[in-house]
Each structure stands twice: as structure tokens, then as C-alpha cells.
Amino acid sequence: MSLTNQLGLFVDVVQQGSFAKAALLHDMDNSALSKQIKKLESTLGVQLLNRSTRSFALTSAGEEILTQAHILQNTLDDIQNIADSYQSEPKGIIRITSSIFFGQHYLQPVITKFMKRYPHVKVTLSLDDRKADIISDHFDVAFRMGHLAESNLIAKKIAKTHFAIVASKDFIERYGMPTTPEQLITLPAVIYSNGESSIDVMRLSMQPHGEQFKNYKMQGNLKVSDVSSMIAAVADGLGYTLIDLFNLEKPIAEFNLMPLLTDYSLSTMDTGIYAVYPHRKQTLLVSEFIKAVQNYIGTPPFWLSHIPDYQQLYKGSSNG
Secondary structure (H helix, E strand, C coil): CCHHHHHHHHHHHHHHCCHHHHHHHCCCCHHHHHHHHHHHHHHHCCCCEEECCCCEEECHHHHHHHHHHHHHHHHHHHHHHHHHHCCCCCCEEEEEEECHHHHHHHHHHHHHHHHHHCCCEEEEEEECCCCCCCCCCCCCEEEEEECCCCCCCEEEEEEECCEEEEEEHHHHHHHCCCCCHHHHCCCCEEEEECCCCEECEEEEECCCCCCCEEEEECCCCEEECCHHHHHHHHHCCCCEEEEEHHHCCCCHHHHCEEECCCCCCEECCCCEEEEEECCCCCCHHHHHHHHHHHHHHCCCCHHHHHCCCHHHCHHHCECC
């Protein structure tokens, strides 16, 4: 194994926090990985790690060499990116992760067209509503919705977020049409919750067309982790919900739904739809795929048409 590859293994051991996890990444036995690290130490003539039966710690030399190994990896990535930029068309493998609904309705159609256009592209698509670790799971790009946490990853916003409050006509006939947020939150809600986050707070203006906002807590007996099930429950009259419009695969009239409190301003709470990737310099394959997704969604996103005259409602969703 080359010195460069051994340094890569060393970086992964430190990033993963254990030999076992790093070995799993490379489909190696722990003993084989440990042997490569020992060979690296022998080649360099210094000890990189102080090991115990349960853990390890970087030596002073290990800390300095780790820093340089990161620089080396970034340089190699830059070299590959430069080479990729001279390709006439995208080719190779792209590993993509996304939430289930977004992947099924927005990524799969793009992948189909993309692979037909570029026959030398191979795609691995992983759909899960729980967020994958882009680095340790070796994804090239992830599509994320909502508010992004601070990280060293690079994020590109590909679409703005647009919210609506919706309920079925049967629900309104049963409970009456709420005219204020205070009235609305006394009614049952259907809440999206996937274990990592719950959408159970609405940020609305305190007055119709107002500029001052307040958080309103939704109350409900039903929580679901699947968007389609949430919409079905709302259509069945079990409650109202707060929904990001990209989750509407067709016009709300076809779900027998209607928007509520449309004369209030509704905050997007600093959320968006993003393509997230590990390195600032993308390969041609990754950049072209992100561009294809953006083109498919459109500007403004085509799903805004699923609520008639949406851009005149909720002040078009604000960032208040």
C-alpha cells in the first residue's frame, strides 16, 4: 500500500474515533488496518498514536502529520477536480442521499433523464428521512431541507422554502374556519416528526399582514414520520398541518384541502432546500447533477402552482 493510502487510513482512524469504524469504511479487518498504521509509523520513523485496549490518542508528531495529511488529501482532491473539469461530459459514480419524499418525487425523475443523457454515469441513491453522515458514508452530495446546522460542509441553496397551513373542507365544516392563530392552535393538528426533528411550531404575524411575528405551538394527538401519511391524515380530517409546499405532489384541491389564515404573514424560519457536499470544488459530475435538479424544480419552484395564487398569500412566505 502506498504512503498516500496509508496516510488516508490514518486520517480516517482519527476522524472515525476507532480502528473498527475506519476498517468498516474500507471493508478491512481491524488487524489489517492496524498493520498498515504500524507500517506507516515505521516508514515515517515516528509514533503517531498512543494505543490502549479501548482507545487511542494522537502523539505530538501524530497531530502535526494529521494536519499535513489533510492538506495532502485536499490537494489530491483539487487535482482530481481539475482533471474532471476537462472532461467533455460527466462520467463516473455519484453517490446521493436525500429524504424519502424529495428523492422519490424530485431526484428520481432527474436521475432518469441524467443517466439517459450521460450513459457513462453510475448513480447510488440512498433515501432516508434520518440524515446520513456525508463524510463517513462517502456521499458526494446530499439534498437537505429545513434549517442547516453549522458544519464544515458546503451548502448551496437550490430553492426557497414556502409554507402553507392546510386543512380539509370536512375539518372546517366540523370545527369552523379559524380567523386568528390563537383560534387555530386550539384545534387538533397533524404533526410531522421523524425522530430528529418535529414541525410543531408556526411563526405567524400577530396581526393580518403584520410585521411582528410570534411562535404558535401546534397541539395534536397524531405525529407521523412520513409526508404522504401526514397529508392523508389531514385529508381525512384528523387535523390541520403546516406544510412545506414541495411536499405537495399535486394541487391541494385534489387532496380536498384548503389553505388557512392566508391573510397572515407566515415565516419560513430561515429554512431552505440545499445541495450539501464535502468540498468547495465540485467535480463536473456533481455540479451538473445539482444544476439538473435546479432546472427541474424551476425558479420559482413549480410546486407553488399547487396552491392557486400562492404568491399573493402569506406574503409569499417571509423570513420574519
